[in-house]
Structure formats: C-alpha cells, structure tokens
Amino acid sequence: MDNHIPTPEERRQQRMEEGGHTANTVMRSIFGIIMIIIYVGMGVLLLINFFNWGGDWAWTRYVVGIVLVIYGFWRAYRQIKGID
Secondary structure, three states: OOOOOOOHHHHHHHHHHHOOOOHHHHHHHHHHHHHHHHHHHHHHHHHOOOOOOOOOOHHHHHHHHHHHHHHHHHHHHHHHHOOO
C-alpha cells in the first residue's frame, strides 16, 4: 500500500504533465493579480494618508502601509515565478 503524500512541488509537476492551463489555473492567476493590486494599492493609500488618519496612532498607518506594500511585492514575485 502506497502511503506517499505528494509534496506541493510533486503536485505542481503532476498538473503540468496532465495538461497545462485549466479554467481553475486561469482563475487563480486572475485572483492573484487582483490581490497584488489590492495589497499594494492599500499600502500606498495608507502611506499617503488617503483616509486622513491622525492622532497618537498615526505611526501604525506607516507600519501597516509598508507591510502591505512589501507583501504585495512578495505576492507578485511568487505569481511571476509560479510558486503560488
């Protein structure tokens, strides 16, 4: 009895061997691109203070904005490389 659980890389290789792009792959790519735009866009909006946040907690706007922009670029890198 084979109890081998395939790794994500093995599953990705199986999908490529079985047939390339399916509707699911296309939808995942579109969703990934939309999420990249949302993460980077929200980060930029927070950094330029689009929502007019102020007070003692204004520094959190910068922290969250920078984290969102960095995560958006990380998602873009993973999308381009096909890791995601």
